[in-house]
Amino acid sequence: xxxxxxxxxxxxxxxxxxxxxxxxxxxxxxxxxxxxxxxxxxxxxxxxxxxxxxxxxxxxxxxxxxxxxxxxxxxxxxxxxxxxxxxxxxxxxxxxxxxxxxxxxxxxxxxxxxxxxxxxxxxxxxxxxxxxxxxxxxxxxxxxxxxxxxxxxxxxxxxxxxxxxxxxxxxxxxxxxxxxxxxxxxxxxxxxxxxxxxxxxxxxxxxxxxxxxxxxxxxxxxxxxxxxxxxx
Amino acid sequence: xxxxxxxxxxxxxxxxxxxxxxxxxxxxxxxxxxxxxxxxxxxxxxxxxxxxxxxxxxxxxxxxxxxxxxxxxxxxxxxxxxxxxxxxxxxxxxxxxxxxxxxxxxxxxxxxxxxxxxxxxxxxxxxxxxxxxxxxxxxxxxxxxxxxxxxxxxxxxxxxxxxxxxxxxxxxxxxxxxxxxxxxxxxxxxxxxxxxxxxxxxxxxxxxxxxxxxxxxxxxxxxxxxxxxxxx
Amino acid sequence: xxxxxxxxxxxxxxxxxxxxxxxxxxxxxxxxxxxxxxxxxxxxxxxxxxxxxxxxxxxxxxxxxxxxxxxxxxxxxxxxxxxxxxxxxxxxxxxxxxxxxxxxxxxxxxxxxxxxxxxxxxxxxxxxxxxxxxxxxxxxxxxxxxxxxxxxxxxxxxxxxxxxxxxxxxxxxxxxxxxxxxxxxxxxxxxxxxxxxxxxxxxxxxxxxxxxxxxxxxxxxxxxxxxxxxxxxxxxxxxxxxxxxx
Amino acid sequence: xxxxxxxxxxxxxxxxxxxxxxxxxxxxxxxxxxxxxxxxxxxxxxxxxxxxxxxxxxxxxxxxxxxxxxxxxxxxxxxxxxxxxxxxxxxxxxxxxxxxxxxxxxxxxxxxxxxxxxxxxxxxxxxxxxxxxxxxxxxxxxxxxxxxxxxxxxxxxxxxxxxxxxxxxxxxxxxxxxxxxxxxxxxxxxxxxxxxxxxxxxxxxxxxxxxxxxxxxxxxxxxxxxxxxxxxxxxxxxxxxxxxxx
Numbered sequence: 029x030x031x032x033x034x035x036x037x038x039x040x041x042x043x044x045x046x047x048x049x050x051x052x053x054x055x056x057x058x059x060x061x062x063x064x065x066x067x068x069x070x071x072x073x074x075x076x077x078x079x080x081x082x083x084x085x086x087x088x089x090x091x092x093x094x095x096x097x098x099x100x101x102x103x104x105x106x107x108x109x110x111x112x113x114x115x116x117x118x119x120x121x122x123x124x125x126x127x128x129x130x131x132x133x134x135x136x137x138x139x140x141x142x143x144x145x146x147x148x149x150x151x152x153x154x155x156x157x158x159x160x161x162x163x164x165x166x167x168x169x170x171x172x173x174x175x176x177x178x179x180x181x182x183x184x185x186x187x188x189x190x191x192x193x194x195x196x197x198x199x200x201x202x203x204x205x206x207x208x209x210x211x212x213x214x215x216x217x218x219x220x221x222x223x224x225x226x227x228x229x230x231x232x233x234x235x236x237x238x239x240x241x242x243x244x245x246x247x248x249x250x251x252x253x254x255x256x257x258x259x260x
Numbered sequence: 261x262x263x264x265x266x267x268x269x270x271x272x273x274x275x276x277x278x279x280x281x282x283x284x285x286x287x288x289x290x291x292x293x294x295x296x297x298x299x300x301x302x303x304x305x306x307x308x309x310x311x312x313x314x315x316x317x318x319x320x321x322x323x324x325x326x327x328x329x330x331x332x333x334x335x336x337x338x339x340x341x342x343x344x345x346x347x348x349x350x351x352x353x354x355x356x357x358x359x360x361x362x363x364x365x366x367x368x369x370x371x372x373x374x375x376x377x378x379x380x381x382x383x384x385x386x387x388x389x390x391x392x393x394x395x396x397x398x399x400x401x402x403x404x405x406x407x408x409x410x411x412x413x414x415x416x417x418x419x420x421x422x423x424x425x426x427x428x429x430x431x432x433x434x435x436x437x438x439x440x441x442x443x444x445x446x447x448x449x450x451x452x453x454x455x456x457x458x459x460x461x462x463x464x465x466x467x468x469x470x471x472x473x474x475x476x477x478x479x480x481x482x483x484x485x486x487x488x489x490x491x492x
Numbered sequence: 493x494x495x496x497x498x499x500x501x502x503x504x505x506x507x508x509x510x511x512x513x514x515x516x517x518x519x520x521x522x523x524x525x526x527x528x529x530x531x532x533x534x535x536x537x538x539x540x541x542x543x544x545x546x547x548x549x550x551x552x553x554x555x556x557x558x559x560x561x562x563x564x565x566x567x568x569x570x571x572x573x574x575x576x577x578x579x580x581x582x583x584x585x586x587x588x589x590x591x592x593x594x595x596x597x598x599x600x601x602x603x604x605x606x607x608x609x610x611x612x613x614x615x616x617x618x619x620x621x622x623x624x625x626x627x628x629x630x631x632x633x634x635x636x637x638x639x640x641x642x643x644x645x646x647x648x649x650x651x652x653x654x655x656x657x658x659x660x661x662x663x664x665x666x667x668x669x670x671x672x673x674x675x676x677x678x679x680x681x682x683x684x685x686x687x688x689x690x691x692x693x694x695x696x697x698x699x700x701x702x703x704x705x706x707x708x709x710x711x712x713x714x715x716x717x718x719x720x721x722x723x724x725x726x727x728x729x730x731x732x733x734x735x736x737x738x
Numbered sequence: 739x740x741x742x743x744x745x746x747x748x749x750x751x752x753x754x755x756x757x758x759x760x761x762x763x764x765x766x767x768x769x770x771x772x773x774x775x776x777x778x779x780x781x782x783x784x785x786x787x788x789x790x791x792x793x794x795x796x797x798x799x800x801x802x803x804x805x806x807x808x809x810x811x812x813x814x815x816x817x818x819x820x821x822x823x824x825x826x827x828x829x830x831x832x833x834x835x836x837x838x839x840x841x842x843x844x845x846x847x848x849x850x851x852x853x854x855x856x857x858x859x860x861x862x863x864x865x866x867x868x869x870x871x872x873x874x875x876x877x878x879x880x881x882x883x884x885x886x887x888x889x890x891x892x893x894x895x896x897x898x899x900x901x902x903x904x905x906x907x908x909x910x911x912x913x914x915x916x917x918x919x920x921x922x923x924x925x926x927x928x929x930x931x932x933x934x935x936x937x938x939x940x941x942x943x944x945x946x947x948x949x950x951x952x953x954x955x956x957x958x959x960x961x962x963x964x965x966x967x968x969x970x971x972x973x974x975x976x977x978x979x980x981x982x983x984x
Contacts, residue, residue, distance in 0.1 A: 062723040084677075084723065088861060089769040089931050092721050093677075101810045105772035105984040106918075106930035112771050112806035119711025120677055122718035125933035125965075126769070126796070127869045130862030134628030134882060135695060137723050153885075164849050164856060166833040168797065172862035172882045176628055206885035294969040316923075316969065320615060321523040321685050324967050325923075333564045337526035337738040338672075338684035344525050344560035351957025352923055354964035357687035357719075358523070358550070359623045362616030366636060366874030367941060369969050385639075396603050396610060398587040400551065404616035404636045408874055438639035620875070629866070630897035632878035651876035651906070660897070683962070716929070716963065 041236025043186070043215035044259065051076035052232075052259055053142055053183040053213040061139035062086055062132075064173055067111045069183045070142035086138060087111075088169035090129045093121040110169065133172045141177040143170065144184050145212075147199040150228050150248035152209040152221040154182070155201035167204075174205035186214035186245055193247035195219070195228070217242045218259060219250065229253045273468025275418070275447035276491065283308035284464075284491055285374055285415040285445040293371035294318055294364075296405055299343045301415045302374035318370060319343075320401035322361045325353040342401065365404045373409040375402065376416050377444075379431040382460050382480035384441040384453040386414070387433035399436075406437035418446035418477055425479035427451070427460070449474045450491060451482065459483050464491045500678050500728050501707065505536035508701050508729045512537060512666055517546040519622070519697055520571055521669035521690035524551020524587060525561015526738035528686030530670040530703040531569050532731055537668065538573050545580045547571055548622075548664055550615060550689050551587040553599035558590045563738060572598030575608055582608060584662070586615035614642060617659050619692055625663035626695025626724075634659055667697030671720065674704045675711070678725030679718040687719065694724040701727040746924050746974050747953065751782035754947050754975045758783060758912055763792040765868070765943055766817055767915035767936035770797020770833065771807015772984035774932030776916040776949040777815050778977055783914065784819050791826045793817055794868075794910055796861060796935050797833040799845035804836045809984060818844030821854055828854060830908070832861035860888060863905050865938055871907035872941025872970075880905055913943035917966065920950045921957070924971030925964045933965065940970040947973040 044052070050072035057063060057077065062084045065071045074095075077083065086092050087110040094115035097103070103114025132138065147155040154174050158165025174180055188194050195212065212219040218232035230250045233242055235258055243250050276284070282304035289295060289309065294316045297303045306327075309315065318324050319342040326347035329335070335346025364370065379387040386406050390397025406412055420426050427444065444451040450464035462482045465474055467490055475482050502508035512518070518537070522528035553572030554560045562568040574580035576598040588599045588610050602608035613621070614636045624632055633656035637643050647658040669690040671680040680702060682690065694700045702720075707730045748754035758764070764783070768774035799818030800806050808814040820826035822844040834845045834856050848854035859867070860882045870878055879902035883889050893904040915936040917926040926948060928936065940946045948966075953976045 086723075087931075090933050091931050092718075092723065093715075103809070104930065105807065105809060106774070106932045108769070108771050108773050108807050108931045110769075112801075112804075112808075117715070119709075120675060120679065120722075121715040122679055122721055123715050123928075123930050123933060124718070124721070125928075125937045126861070126865040126935050127938050128721075130865050131623075131627035131695065132721065132723065134862050134866075134880060135626050136628060137626075137695070162839070164835050164846060165858070166797075166800075166835050167858055167860050167888070168833040169861045171860040171886060171888070175882050175884065203886045205882075318969075319685075322687050323685050324964075324969065325961075335563070336684065337561065337563060338528070338686045340523070340525050340527050340561050340685045342523075344555075344558075344562075349961070351955075352921060352925065352968075353961040354925055354967055355682075355684050355687060355961050356964070356967070357682075357691045358615070358619040358689050359692050360967075362619050363869075363873035363941065364967065364969065366616050366620075366634060367872050368874060369872075369941070394593070396589050396600060397612070398551075398554075398589050399612050399614050399642070400587040401615045403614040403640060403642070407636045407638065435640045437636075620873075624878075627866075628881060629878050630881075630900070630902055631895075632870075632875050635874060635876075649877075654876070656876055 040238070040241045041234065044234050047072060049183050049213055049215055052218065053181055054078070056181070057081060057083055057140060062137060064138050064141045064177065066143040068144050070144060071111065073142055073183065086132065088129055090124045090126060091121065094118065130172055133169065134176050136176050136178060138173065138177040140179045140181060141173045142181045142183050143174065145182045145194060147201050148182055148195050148209050148212055149199045150197055151226045152207045152223045153199045154180070154204045154209050155199040156204050158202050160201060170204050174208045179210050180208045182209055182212045184214055186216045191245060193245060196247040216245065227251050230256055232257050232259045234259050272470070272473050273466065276466050279304060281415050281445055281447055284450065285413055286310070288413065289313060289315055289372060294369060296370050296373045296409065298375040300376050302376060303343065305374055305415065318364065320361055322356045322358060323353065326350065362404055365401065366408050368408050368410060370405065370409040372411045372413060373405040374413045374415050375406065377414045377426060379433050380414055380427050380441050380444055381431045382429055383458045384439045384455045385431045386436045386441050387431040388436050390434050392433060402436050406440045411442050412440045414441055414444045416446055418448045423477060425477060428479040448477065461485045462488055464489050466491050500725060501676065502727050502729045505532045505729050506539065508727050509533060509536045509540055512540060512542055514542040515544040516542070516666055517548065517664040519548040519664040519667040519693040521667065521688065521693045522686065523688035525555060526563065527561065527684065528670050528688050528690055530668040531737055533668040533701060533703045533729070534569070534573060538577055538579065541579070543579045545574060547574055547580050547583040548662065549583065549585045550618065552583055552585040553588060553597050554590040557595050557597050558592065560590065566738065575599050575602040578607070580608060582611065584611040584613060586613055586618050588612060619689060621659055621662035622689065622696045623692045625661035626692060629661060631658055631660045633657065662696070664697045665699065667693040667700045669694055669700060670703045672704065673706045673708060673713060674702060674725070674728045675708050675713050677710050678722035678728060679713050680720035680725065681713045681717050682719050691720050694720045699726045700724055703729055703731060705731055746971060747922065748973050748975045751778045751975050752785065754973050755779060755782045755786055758786060758788055760788040761790040762912055763794065763910040765794040765910040765913040765939040767913065767934065767939050768932065769934035771801060772809065773807065773930065774916050774934050774936055776914040777983055779914040779947060779949045779975070780815070780819060784823055784825065787825070789825045791820060793820055793826050793829045794908065795829060795831045796864065798829055798831040799834060799843050800836040803841050803843050804838065806836065812984065821845050821848040824853070826854060828857065830857040830859060832859055832864050834858060865935060867905055867908035868935070868942045869938045871909035872938060875907060877904055877906045879903065908942070910943045911945065913939040913946045915939055915946060916949045918950065919952045919954060919959060920948060920974045921954050921959050923956050924968035924974060925959050926966035926971065927959045927963050928965050937966050940966045945972045946970055947975070949975055949977060951977055
């Protein structure tokens with residue numbers, strides 16, 4: 029288990045590093061799924077797939093089935109992913125336009141999307157596109173993905189600067205989509221959202237972290253439903 | 261001028277034959293236009309284009325830029341037009357699916373469509389898809405074409421069996437589209453429809469046919485607005 | 493080389509359609525005519541014998557009596573087979589009857605005898621409704637059909653001074669489609685005018701089953717020519733080499 | 739051989755954009771980044787100097803400060819140029835600012851200084867609105883944006899128990915797009931991920947102007963690879979051979 033070395037204040041134990049968050053999120057990805065990974069920690073999931081799991085990666089700009097990126101400074105501008113990086117050409121890829129790309133998304137054909145978040149509410153509301161005080165933000169494909177993917181997983185650090193909670197009772201930031209998040213994987217916890225009952229269920233914690241430790245950094249009320257296990 | 265040899269009852273002179281109708285309708289087709297021709301007389305327009313006029317033929321099943329048909333008994337089932345015939349492969353063709361084909365039609369990108377009709381009303385209503393007593397009919401692409409082509413030309417025989425008028429004050433058959441027809445070319449007349457004023461203007465007559473002769477076979481009231489010339 | 497290892501290949505047309513239950517709604521691809529028609533899948537569905545089917549097609553059931561879209565030397569096969577067999581109770585399509593009534597097509601026979609409901613939809617509205625179902629659009633407005641019998645009972649609405657009809661998405665339980673080539677992952681390539689309704693139907697059904705002339709390894713289709721994404725395809729069946737049926 | 743003889747070829751980028759008036763609405767194709775961006779047409783429009791422009795793009799104006807989608811060794815060019823030059827008064831796009839504000843992008847500068855209206859639309863809604871304009875659909879319903887700021891003031895409607903927003907078609911006076919290859923008739927072929935917004939924008943503007951790497955004779959594009967039909971294309975300009983700008 030890789031853990032972060034940055035100071036955690038009153039943390040009872042180290043938090044996971046970004047790679048470990050990605051690795052845990054990657055564990056739930058099912059072989060053969062069509063998957064869209066957001067930038068940052070979500071994109072890192074591709075490096076930590078369990079053995080035998082192959083995914084069909086989709087990017088909004090019109091590509092399915094890409095894999096490794098070209099080396100920095102190399103790559104073809106006509107073979108880009110939605111993050112502006114340049115994948116390598118691999119067999120089985122498909123290129124298409126934005127109409128088709130968003131028909132795939134909006135039509136509910138993306139099995140899983142892994143995204144980052146600014147805030148997630150107890151009922152699964154997601155805010156990840158604008159910081160209100162900046163006055164301008166970028167939506168891109170985030171609203172389409174969040175509202176329409178079959179499964180929405182958030183992979184992020186548990187708190188913002190100064191331990192400000194990002195997992196909240198109600199989002200104060202403008203929403204990306206209401207009631208869309210299924211699971212949150214953070215540097216201290218894995219939380220399932222039961223959107224029917226509106227409950228946040230703590231399922232896993234980082235080594236050395238208790239339910240109370242996680243709740244202390246979470247504004248939303250967490251519940252226990254089944255055993256809490258250690259993130260592995 | 262080719263004329264029909266079939267008996268015309270009280271006709272003052274022979275009516276034009278089907279080829280002559282097509283030839284007259286073809287005369288108004290503008291070089292470079294994207295054109296969709298219905299089956300029957302409309303399809304024959306392709307054989308009578310004025311010198312120097314080349315058209316981009318569109319068929320609903322997803323082909324643009326076709327030209328000659330294969331000989332009967334030859335041809336490729338994967339290279340069909342909407343009439344179920346098999347065009348030859350020619351340079352500059354394009355194949356596409358039905359979504360794109362009808363985006364082109366519904367989006368108003370067809371410059372001209374030439375269609376047949378059962379009835380056309382004084383205000384340009386078109387009925388050409390169902391004979392009510394049969395109880396079942398085929399719409400196909402006719403409603404999309406009639407409602408959305410930039411220009412709708414009807415090429416047909418002036419009357420139905422027994423000299424029953426097909427050009428009427430009000431259609432009694434179910435409509436294909438209301439107020440869509442710009443021009444009617446028949447075996448005895450060329451009629452423009454001024455849809456703003458709701459007038460049918462007789463512009464041309466077959467050799468030997470007077471305004472009164474044409475009006476006698478036309479239920480809708482015809483008007484004169486400018487010179488009436490002989491169909492040539 | 494890494495390949496998504498899901499196996500979508502069925503060993504026979506019978507296997508590919510075996511789970512289709514009575515009462516299912518079934519899209520049948522192509523335009524009408526031989527090209528792009530999933531003829532072997534249709535015959536397997538007929539042989540399966542399930543009933544109460546709702547068929548969704550385009551030009552439907554006119555080839556057998558008119559030869560529409562078929563080479564002269566072959567006996568045409570069309571969607572009328574499900575009405576001749578009594579398996580279908582309804583068809584939604586744009587072109588259910590040819591100009592002639594002599595002889596009557598199977599669909600017109602079933603219609604006249606009260607054995608089948610025939611729902612006639614303008615072709616552009618039909619394909620757009622299917623596309624909408626696949627693309628997550630529940631409804632859209634179209635100018636086509638205003639002032640005609642197809643407008644009856646539908647919401648009318650003006651935009652910029654023109655009147656439009658509200659039309660809703662049309663999905664199905666199964667889509668039977670035809671492509672030229674599939675890779676083992678399920679990416680599809682079409683040929684010529686055989687696209688027609690196939691690509692949109694692939695996106696609009698719960699289960700999409702494709703009949704192909706050839707199955708190739710992943711990488712055997714140019715990435716510029718993948719016209720249906722593997723995500724949409726559930727089952728692939730390859731026709732026998734030299735099958736005389738187009 | 740017969741060829742539709744309309745001549746759509748412009749001799750220079752300056753000629754191709756010369757009639758664009760102040761106050762025009764202009765779609766700019768591509769996704770964001772160098773691939774598929776009509777960079778030379780954009781530079782010609784900047785040099786033309788007309789103002790009061792409304793720009794419609796996707797990812798817009800983030801490459802210059804972040805390098806997004808550009809090879810490392812080149813200075814990125816992006817839609818921010820029309821805000822730096824003061825020519826644009828408004829942009830409709832999905833992604834107008836990068837994560838960082840250091841340095842500020844040209845669009846964010848113009849926004850903060852009150853020089854530009856920025857209309858931010860979810861990407862799927864944006865491309866579908868453009869496609870709708872080209873396809874004769876004045877409005878459609880989408881699930882995307884419900885419960886968010888983009889839903890404000892829009893009609894909400896339930897279909898089958900889910901809530902959707904009504905979104906309207908988005909057209910423009912001009913579309914500047916980029917393709918790999920055009921034939922002299924105006925059929926277009928794209929490469930790789932350079933399609934993006936280009937094919938839909940080609941259908942949605944009154945005048946569509948395309949920047950290509952290569953112009954070929956009619957027949958020089960495989961009929962299976964015509965991805966924009968010539969009907970949609972008004973003007974074609976070929977880039978200079980060896981142009982270092984991607």
